[in-house]
Amino acid sequence: MSTVKLTVNGKAVSxxxxxxxxxxxxxxxxxxxxxxxxxxxxxxxxxxxxxxxxRAVKSCTVLAGxxxxxxxxxxxxxxxxxxxxxxxxxxxxxxGLQCGYCTPGMIMSAIDIVHRHGGELDEAxxxxxxxxxxxxxxxxxxxxxxxxxxxxxMKVAQAAE
Amino acid sequence: MGMEGIGASVVRKEDKxxxxxxxxxxxxxxxxxxxxxxxxxxxxxHAKVKSIDSSAAEAMPGVVAVLTGKQIVDDKxxxxxxxxxxxxxxxxxxxxxxxxxxxxxxxxxxxxxVAVVIAESKNVARDAAEAVVVEYEELQAVADMPSxxxxxxxxxHPEAPxxxxxxxxxxxxxxxxxxxxxxxxxxxxxxxxxxxxPNAMEPRAAIADYDAAEEHFTLYTTSQNPHVARLxxxxxxxxxxxxxxxxIAPDVGGGFGSKIFIYPxxxxxxxxxxxxxxxVKWTGDRTEAFLTDAHGRDHISKAEMAxxxxxxxxxLRVKTHANFGxxxxxxSSSVPTYLYATLLSGxxxxxxxxxxxxxxYTNTTPVDAYRGAGRPxxxxxxxxxxxxxxxxxxxxxxxxxxxxxxxxxxxxxxxxMAYDTGDFNASLDSAMKAIDYAGFPARKAAAKxxxxxxxxxxxxxxxxxxxxxxxxxxxxxxxxxxxxSAEIRVNPVGTIEVLTGSHSHGQGxxxxxxxxxxxxxxxxxxxxxxxxxxxxxxxxxxxxxGSRSAAVGLTAILKAMEKxxxxxxxxxxxxxxASEGDIVIENGEFKVTGTDKSIALPMVAxxxxxxxxxxxxxxxxxxxxxxxxxxxFTFPAGTYICELEVDEATGKTSFVNFVAADDFGRxxxxxxxxxxxxxxxxxxxxxxxxxxxxxxxxxxxxxxxFMDYAMPRADDVPxxxxxxxxxxxxxxxxxxxxxxxxxAIGASAAVINAITDAIGNNKLEMPATPDRVWHAIHx
Numbered sequence: 047m048s049t050v051k052l053t054v055n056g057k058a059v060s061x062x063x064x065x066x067x068x069x070x071x072x073x074x075x076x077x078x079x080x081x082x083x084x085x086x087x088x089x090x091x092x093x094x095x096x097x098x099x100x101r102a103v104k105s106c107t108v109l110a111g112x113x114x115x116x117x118x119x120x121x122x123x124x125x126x127x128x129x130x131x132x133x134x135x136x137x138x139x140x141x142g143l144q145c146g147y148c149t150p151g152m153i154m155s156a157i158d159i160v161h162r163h164g165g166e167l168d169e170a171x172x173x174x175x176x177x178x179x180x181x182x183x184x185x186x187x188x189x190x191x192x193x194x195x196x197x198x199x200m201k202v203a204q205a206a207e
Numbered sequence: 208m209g210m211e212g213i214g215a216s217v218v219r220k221e222d223k224x225x226x227x228x229x230x231x232x233x234x235x236x237x238x239x240x241x242x243x244x245x246x247x248x249x250x251x252x253h254a255k256v257k258s259i260d261s262s263a264a265e266a267m268p269g270v271v272a273v274l275t276g277k278q279i280v281d282d283k284x285x286x287x288x289x290x291x292x293x294x295x296x297x298x299x300x301x302x303x304x305x306x307x308x309x310x311x312x313x314x315x316x317x318x319x320x321v322a323v324v325i326a327e328s329k330n331v332a333r334d335a336a337e338a339v340v341v342e343y344e345e346l347q348a349v350a351d352m353p354s355x356x357x358x359x360x361x362x363x364h365p366e367a368p369x370x371x372x373x374x375x376x377x378x379x380x381x382x383x384x385x386x387x388x389x390x391x392x393x394x395x396x397x398x399x400x401x402x403x404x405p406n407a408m409e410p411r412a413a414i415a416d417y418d419a420a421e422e423h424f425t426l427y428t429t430s431q432n433p434h435v436a437r438l439x440x441x442x443x444x445x446x447x448x449x450x451x452x453x454x455i456a457p458d459v460g461g462g463f464g465s466k467i468f469i470y471p472x473x474x475x476x477x478x479x480x481x482x483x484x485x486x487v488k489w490t491g492d493r494t495e496a497f498l499t500d501a502h503g504r505d506h507i508s509k510a511e512m513a514x515x516x517x518x519x520x521x522x523l524r525v526k527t528h529a530n531f532g533x534x535x536x537x538x539s540s541s542v543p544t545y546l547y548a549t550l551l552s553g554x555x556x557x558x559x560x561x562x563x564x565x566x567x568y569t570n571t572t573p574v575d576a577y578r579g580a581g582r583p584x585x586x587x588x589x590x591x592x593x594x595x596x597x598x599x600x601x602x603x604x605x606x607x608x609x610x611x612x613x614x615x616x617x618x619x620x621x622x623x624m625a626y627d628t629g630d631f632n633a634s635l636d637s638a639m640k641a642i643d644y645a646g647f648p649a650r651k652a653a654a655k656x657x658x659x660x661x662x663x664x665x666x667x668x669x670x671x672x673x674x675x676x677x678x679x680x681x682x683x684x685x686x687x688x689x690x691x692s693a694e695i696r697v698n699p700v701g702t703i704e705v706l707t708g709s710h711s712h713g714q715g716x717x718x719x720x721x722x723x724x725x726x727x728x729x730x731x732x733x734x735x736x737x738x739x740x741x742x743x744x745x746x747x748x749x750x751x752x753g754s755r756s757a758a759v760g761l762t763a764i765l766k767a768m769e770k771x772x773x774x775x776x777x778x779x780x781x782x783x784x785a786s787e788g789d790i791v792i793e794n795g796e797f798k799v800t801g802t803d804k805s806i807a808l809p810m811v812a813x814x815x816x817x818x819x820x821x822x823x824x825x826x827x828x829x830x831x832x833x834x835x836x837x838x839x840f841t842f843p844a845g846t847y848i849c850e851l852e853v854d855e856a857t858g859k860t861s862f863v864n865f866v867a868a869d870d871f872g873r874x875x876x877x878x879x880x881x882x883x884x885x886x887x888x889x890x891x892x893x894x895x896x897x898x899x900x901x902x903x904x905x906x907x908x909x910x911x912x913f914m915d916y917a918m919p920r921a922d923d924v925p926x927x928x929x930x931x932x933x934x935x936x937x938x939x940x941x942x943x944x945x946x947x948x949x950x951a952i953g954a955s956a957a958v959i960n961a962i963t964d965a966i967g968n969n970k971l972e973m974p975a976t977p978d979r980v981w982h983a984i985h986x
Binding site: 064066074078079080081082083084085086087088090091093120121122125130134137138139141143144145146147148149150153169170172173174176177179180181182183184185186187188189190 | 218219221222223224225226227228229230231232234235237330406407408409410458459460461463492493494712713714715878879881882885886887888889890912913914918919920921922924926927950
């Protein structure tokens with residue numbers, strides 16, 4: 047057992063966990079942040095994507111101990127109070143989700159995609175960038191639409207700041 | 208239509224919890240004192256279980272119990288049932304071997320559980336499972352149907368000689384022989400329909416909680432039909448009587464058929480929770496999903512179609528072998544029979560059809576309904592056959608289809624189904640226009656000039672949804688009725704709760720079902736909530752599968768709504784001192800027509816509950832229920848056209864365009880309908896290009912993770928151009944047909960027809976991987 051100290055959604059936390067604990071299990075089982083999901087055993091599906099120090103990472107490939115001292119953001123931490131993150135709003139407005147299971151990972155990946163491309167995105171780029179996130183419900187059509195929509199919303203929001 | 212009524216693309220009410228991480232799936236639930244289960248599964252496809260030594264595991268700290276197959280059989284829990292009786296040609300009932308929840312003596316597929324560890328944590332359970340020593344005596348396995356059917360092949364079950372479950376047929380063999388004897392042309396095709404793994408993104412999970420004082424179980428489970436689960440667990444698996452078993456299916460992360468069935472893991476969790484006196488949780492991992500979730504498809508077929516000299520179809524003869532895997536799953540028997548062969552007429556006027564289907568046991572994961580269930584297999588077979596005919600006759604494939612379309616309705620096919628309505632020319636026209644079919648030859652030539660092989664492929668599908676009425680399915684062998692129930696509670700303040708037996712695991716019922724209420728009463732959908740997925744709350748229900756929720760479930764809600772309205776009108780008329788016949792409902796108000804007198808819904812509701820001034824003899828309250836049993840299946844139909852390019856050097860396929868023109872009858876929420884189509888199309892494209900659940904010759908699965916099984920990803924598939932043509936379904940008052948499976952049913956034939964058109968070789972099986980396509984081009 048080890049003590050892992052990190053910041054999750056802006057709050058400092060200290061967790062006693064087995065050394066083999068994965069970050070995804072620390073979030074789900076120890077911190078009850080169950081929005082981050084597990085959809086496979088092989089780091090293929092992306093349902094577990096969170097941000098570590100601002101970058102999208104599959105939390106099933108990270109030991110909790112490796113996240114010590116890091117700033118972790120989960121799906122529960124991206125809205126500002128009642129105000130949804132533009133990516134969350136775009137997924138809802140474009141019907142970019144059905145069963146909702148892959149959605150948190152999709153949204154966290156998509157925010158990172160927009161950040162990395164500075165809002166300059168086209169359909170082909172979004173599709174290629176979403177390679178690491180599997181959805182079985184939507185056929186991706188509306189997810190791609192949502193990401194492109196959010197990219198322009200985020201650009202507008204950034205320009206306004 | 209109001210802003211939130213029928214036909215409006217209302218943004219989904221349920222989305223807020225999913226996009227903020229507040230969805231509540233089974234694995235998100237923790238109970239006090241909960242233990243964790245980990246199954247010990249067979250690594251062999253066929254073996255005798257010689258011994259299980261759990262002493263080392265039981266001695267490990269944190270291990271609560273190790274339970275085995277022998278114990279569950281001794282406790283008389285199980286065996287698993289198949290709920291649809293099929294009778295062979297010779298009149299004999301289907302032949303099934305026993306399927307215990309954990310194998311006490313013989314394992315018949317890789318992944319079949321033999322024991323379970325119950326421990327204080329997931330990690331302890333997993334560690335202890337490693338310490339359980341199981342001694343097996345390996346037996347020869349049969350991994351595919353040709354091997355299983357060979358004389359002298361290893362036998363799976365003594366009850367099923369030759370590994371044959373049934374040898375069934377449908378149609379008029381003599382009429383088909385007569386049709387072929389006068390045919391000017393006969394077109395023949397042999398093809399396989401590849402085995403698929405359903406892969407809902409949420410792995411299956413179960414939490415069982417036994418209350419010893421009340422002798423009562425609660426089961427949280429990833430189910431598409433919690434009431435059916437309770438019924439089966441009570442009536443057949445000896446868990447507990449129904450009033451002592453509550454089944455809750457909370458948010459469920461996709462189903463696609465795989466979560467219809469009641470699996471061994473739920474039974475074991477329930478049984479174990481009583482044995483250890485604590486809640487037991489099991490959460491499957493992805494490899495367990497590949498090993499134990501019922502697979503889909505897996506047919507080998509030979510089809511022959513007879514035409515007259517004018518290219519009119521005279522008859523169809525089909526012989527299919529269907530792989531059931533090692534055991535008969537809950538509805539497996541119906542899939543390659545009544546859900547497959549009854550759709551072999553497609554959109555065409557075929558005077559005579561004869562189909563034979565042999566169900567076969569193999570040492571593989573059980574096979575059952577997966578999105579479309581039988582109908583994709585029928586549609587794929589027929590649409591490849593018709594396309595093959597067009598090429599053989601050197602006629603335009605669209606025109607050959609058109610020539611043979613059914614245009615008069617109702618239409619009785621030779622294989623049970625009576626199509627109620629449709630306009631197949633309209634959807635074909637719509638799709639051809641959307642893809643600029645007339646301009647294709649020029650595009651093909653232009654692509655050729657750039658060294659690309661371009662092809663176009665059509666698929667005109669029809670499916671049967673709703674799976675009803677109960678009397679009809681009962682006469683065909685179904686063990687259940689296929690109606691739906693609903694209850695509407697108008698609360699004293701005028702808000703409304705709708706309890707439905709349908710179950711939403713992505714379909715958006717919490718929005719679309721509210722839209723019906725908004726349409727009828729003129730109230731905002733924010734005042735309506737949908738309750739589903741809990742046997743303690745909802746009176747009964749058959750769940751969601753077979754694209755039945757709108758046609759059956761929503762119609763049940765409408766029937767309950769009509770009763771609510773009738774009573775509310777009486778109350779309003781009494782309060783307004785008007786005649787009941789003069790009351791109309793508008794924007795949440797009950798108005799006396801032609802006057803300015805009205806009373807708002809909350810006041811009517813309050814009057815119903817205060818009961819101070821109700822019409823003489825009226826019971827207080829405003830709550831009604833309905834059970835609705837449809838009069839027929841519904842028949843969604845449409846045309847999909849795929850245009851693509853094949854790289855001659857690599858065999859890789861790239862989409863150019865994919866259009867879908869569907870007739871689903873009335874659309875409740877077009878945005879949600881289109882989302883269903885997108886998802887279905889990608890499952891059909893996945894089958895055509897990527898997905899294949901493969902076993903080696905010893906029955907070892909070689910595609911048991913997302914590393915090996917090619918799931919469609921965002922860059923494998925195109926965006927889609929959708930359109931709708933509409934003929935209202937006369938079988939239900941809403942005129943709806945169902946849209947959940949169409950994409951998966953129609954897409955694969957369009958893709959393969961396009962590839963074979965591009966490469967000029969019709970000999971191509973799914974999935975059409977670059978390797979297969981390259982060999983089809985270059986030999």
